[in-house]
Amino acid sequence: MALPPKFAGHKLVFAAPPAPSAVAHTTHTAEFYLDYCCPYSAKIFRTLNNAVIPAIKANPQWASSLSFIFRQQIQPWHPSSTLMHEVALAVLRLAPERFWEFSGVLFEEQDAYFDTNVVNETRNDTYRRLAKVAAKTGVDEEEVYRLLVIPDKPGPDGFLNSGNQVTNDVKLVTKMNRLVGVHFTPTVVYDGVVQDISSGWTIEQWTEWLTKNVV
Incomplete structure (x- = not known):
């Protein structure tokens, strides 16, 4: 599935493209459908960050032939x-450029946002805490909060249900994911085909899979 330019930060490439030629350069693409509130998504992301990505960067063939895309898969039964x-x-x-680093930090702190740990705070209070997580990776906390905060009064148009400044982006990523029909997190799609990959895979299993599939 295509990646809109506005979401370019979702994509992780491991090597610079080769010099221009008569044939367009492309790579294999592994898409990871992950939910920040899902423990299994955190588990696979941690393995990717700590083991798989370093292994890819250390292998020139893999690095030049593969890219990753983070697909944000909201699971609404966890508000x-x-x-x-x-x-x-x-x-x-x-x-x-901070997106992947931020994702790693948020996954490490995800249990602070599980149901029990947000039930007694307002939505804007949760946003304030989340903005502080972004600040840990060098992103301006106040600018993040400004994009998230929900006003407590109607705007000039009189609407009471307009969301915040990233609501339209939420709609877009949700619409894109619905077209694919992904439900379970994590789900890995490789070159457009869903893979039988587990969040519990070891680096040895990942190495075997990469050796077989990145050719």
Whole structure:
């Protein structure tokens, strides 16, 4: 599935493209459908960050032939999932080069936003805490919060349900994911085909899979 330019920070490439030629350069693409509120998404992301990505960077063939895309998969039965993805979209807008680093930090702190830990605070209070997570990766906390905060009074148009400044981005990523029909997180799609990949895979299993598929 195509990646809109506004979401370019979702994409991770491991090597510079080769010199221009008569044939357009392309790579294999692994898309990871992840929910910030999902423990299994955190588990696979941690393995990718700590083991798989370093292995790819150390292998010139893999690095030049593969790219990753982070697909934000909101799981609405956890209401805070939407809020967690909204802050990621704010980071994506303000500092797209920080997106993957921010995602790692948010996954490490995800249990602070599980149902029990947000039930007694307002939505804007949760946004304030999430903006502080963004600040840990060098993104301006106040700018993040400005994009997230919900006003407590109607705007000039009189609307009471307009959302915040990243609501339209939430609609877009949700619409894109619905076209693919992904439900379970994490889900890995490789070159357009869903893969039987588990969040519990070891680096040895990933190495075997990469050796077989990145050719």
